[in-house]
Amino acid sequence: MARAMARGWGRPVLCADPIAARAKALAEETGGEALASNAEVAERADLVVLCHKPAQLQAVAKDVAPHAKAVASILAATPLPALKDAYPGKPVYRFIPSLPVEVRQGAVVQAAGPEQDAARDRAVSELFAELGTLVVLDDKLVDVAMGLMSCAPAYVALVAEAQIDAGVRKGIPATQGAELVVQTLAGTAELLRRRGNDTMAIRREVASPGGVTAKGLDALERGGIRAAFSDALDAVLEQP
Ligand SMILES: NC(=O)c1ccc[n+]([C@@H]2O[C@H](COP(=O)([O-])OP(=O)(O)OC[C@H]3O[C@@H](n4cnc5c(N)ncnc54)[C@H](OP(=O)(O)O)[C@@H]3O)[C@@H](O)[C@H]2O)c1
DSSP: OOHHHHHHHTTOEEEESSSSHHHHHHHHHHEEESSOOHHHHHHSSEEEHHHHEGHHHHHHHHHHTOOSOOOOOOOTHHHHHHHHHHHHSSSSEEEEEEGGGOOOOOOEEEEOOOSSHHHHHHHHHHHHTEEEEEEEOOGGGGHOOOOOOOSHHHHHHHHHHHHHHHHHHTOOHHOOOOOHHHHHHHHHHHHHHHHTTOOOHHHHOOOTTTTTTHHHHHHHHHHHHHHHHHHHHHHSSSSO
């Protein structure tokens, strides 16, 4: 996710990683600098973006907190109070990105928090808004949102694959099927955006009464598509 965000920002980054070669590769790709430690990143950066796993919060904070000017976390299942505990007295921001941030088409959620420093708050929000569409939600809803948008690139890829495979079964070569399905996904997303995200309007427009699309939609409903997505969200939110 660190790499995806850095690619999306398209600017040099200072970075550190337990595997030095990984940090070096990212620094070379962005024209930035790989540093020897998290503490060094914190000393030099205006904003430290935490991209490690949630379980590493305390261990990383031990090195970063004494030096950081401000911290932005993308850690799942780590609400603002936990971040503030780990970074006492420091300005802390919480975001959840999604993989398409790499192409600046990501959905990014920001946890609403009290004003810290108006100018910096705005600059940090604007930085993450560069990666796509930024939606501010109550901290309690951020992990629910993650189940919608952060996991979704995998869901959408699976849905695309299922359609491509269905086409292959009827004789459409996978490469051409993929072109058709992926372009339809991209075009439908753009159309939805222009129509105010009105999913039902698009559905009604394509599905004429008694027509083939209505039959296809009926088959998907009977196949349990809504229940499957609902179950997926429940599964994501289950405590480990
Ligand atoms: N993947 C997503 O779509 C997504 C979306 C939203 C939020 N997130 C959140 O983003 C974070 C990263 O997820 P990811 O999928 O990118 O995981 P990842 O591929 O495992 O990346 C985590 C990186 O942090 C490194 N790391 C481990 N300990 C560290 C330390 N002490 N200091 C600095 N770096 C350290 C890891 O190195 P090692 O591999 O050597 O441990 C690894 O390179 C997680 O907290 C996750 O909840 C992920």
